[in-house]
Amino acid sequence: MPSISQKGLSMPESPIRKLVPYAEAAKERGIGVIHLNIGQPDIKTPKIALDAVKNIDLEVLAYSRTEGSEVYRQKIAKYYAKNDIEVNASQIIVTTGGSEALAFAISSIADIGDEIIIPEPFYANYNGFATAAGVKVVPVVSHIENNFALPPIEEFEKLISPRTRAILICNPGNPTGYLYSREEIKKLADIVKKHDLFLVADEVYREFTYDGMEHYSVLKEAGLEEHAILIDSVSKRYSMCGARIGYLVSKNKEVIKTALKFAQARLSPPTYAQIASEAALDTPQSYFDAVKVEYVSRRDLLIAELIKIDGIKVAKPQGAFYCIVELPIKNADTFAQWLLESFNVNGETVMVAPAGGFYATEGLGVNQIRIAYVLEKEDLKKAVYILGEALKAYKD
Incomplete structure (x- = not known):
């Protein structure tokens, strides 16, 4: 069999997208998946x-x-x-x-x-x-x-x-x-x-x-x-x-x-x-003003809900629409996969991006996740609740 290039073998998987097969499998089982993993805004295109x-x-x-x-x-x-x-x-x-x-x-x-x-x-x-x-x-x-x-x-x-x-x-x-x-x-x-x-x-x-x-x-x-x-x-x-x-x-x-x-x-x-x-490029400034207000509101709600969960650390974003959350677990990759394969609250679970892939230093970020707050506030609040319940149930 012809061999794959070393460069190809060295290419890292996307921490944002690598769990997609597990999310799709969850959906096929009838589980609703709230996507916190990808920076796809739900804001309407101009x-x-x-x-x-x-x-x-x-x-x-x-x-x-x-x-x-x-x-x-x-x-x-x-x-x-x-x-x-x-x-x-x-x-x-x-x-x-x-x-x-x-x-x-x-x-x-x-x-x-x-x-x-x-x-x-x-x-x-x-x-x-x-x-x-x-x-x-x-x-x-x-x-x-x-x-x-x-x-x-x-x-x-x-x-x-x-x-x-x-x-x-x-x-x-x-x-x-x-x-x-x-x-x-x-x-x-x-x-x-x-x-x-x-x-x-x-x-x-x-x-x-x-x-x-x-x-x-x-x-x-x-x-x-x-x-x-x-x-x-x-x-x-x-x-x-x-x-x-x-x-x-x-x-x-x-x-x-x-x-x-x-x-x-x-x-x-x-x-x-x-x-x-x-x-x-002809989009009026009022569009951006409204979007910024919405993202600040989402960020503030997300942070307020996250800090209610015991044992986590969260950084407060000053821009963009992401935050890093450190969880009281050993491995975020294993936890993120477990969320999609084995856990739900009332038929719903969450998909997160393990943060280890956002580092180059081996071993850093292994118990962190990235959350993209690009969803409606009610969905964000529900997602954090599910995350909190999952941490109570999860065994490393």
Whole structure:
């Protein structure tokens, strides 16, 4: 039998999706499954975006330009300008989701065996993108006890080696909801300039910051023109996960030139999705204001219900719509599978994402889960109740 590649064997499973077969089996048995595992908002997609596709009159559904349509990229640049980020269309590559933008960025700046420093826990697919590119993730540990704050800069410097190519952050963070302050971005800027590294910032949740806190983009920081790479997406901002449209943005001409070659290999981003995404840029601010109010309300209810459960720790998110919860158990993977296979309350159970897959350090996060609070408040309240009852019944 022909053998599978070592790279393929090394690819990590998604902690968000690997339990899907167990969830589907539970549903086939008649068990209702409340999904806390995946960041698929139930917020309605802006009608203006859906109507743009519905009403478009095309005779040929053609390729777009490799870097995305000129008109769309010009409108994206205007969106950034509204957020005090000065870029032009030539500094933007439209990608098939933020995932492709990340893959292009890593492949453009790092060779096989190179290293990228990432504060952990981090978006689980960073492990997958790095493995696919043959790049090593070097983690900097942050802790639930201090709400996953940025580790001291000295911790980053200890890890920098001749193979280090970049520091990668998610701001606000998935899975922690942590929001980097202006001062923290400036500290990171200083270190990448000092050591001549790239600073890659995944900013797909920038619209969702809470408690009066503001998002500070890496592209606002003076002196980072050759160092900063921004990753963005329409998925969460407009509740358009299925559109699969993202952006890679950089003022570094060589980064854009190189990423464009990777983009040419996949031809072009999807045309219909660009039409919808371009229209979505005209979504009024009132849409985002209402969404933020809803997410704050959901977060506050979720935290209030979780802290009623004995023995758990929970970090309070400052942005995005996730939180990490530490449970009084030994192994969250085993617990999450048990929830789907063996437990229910009145015919319902919950599906969570074990948090071990959001770490690169072996053994960390094994008793933690990530919860996405993208459901109606009554569903969240019910889900936490089921989780509490499950912890009472569960035997390690």
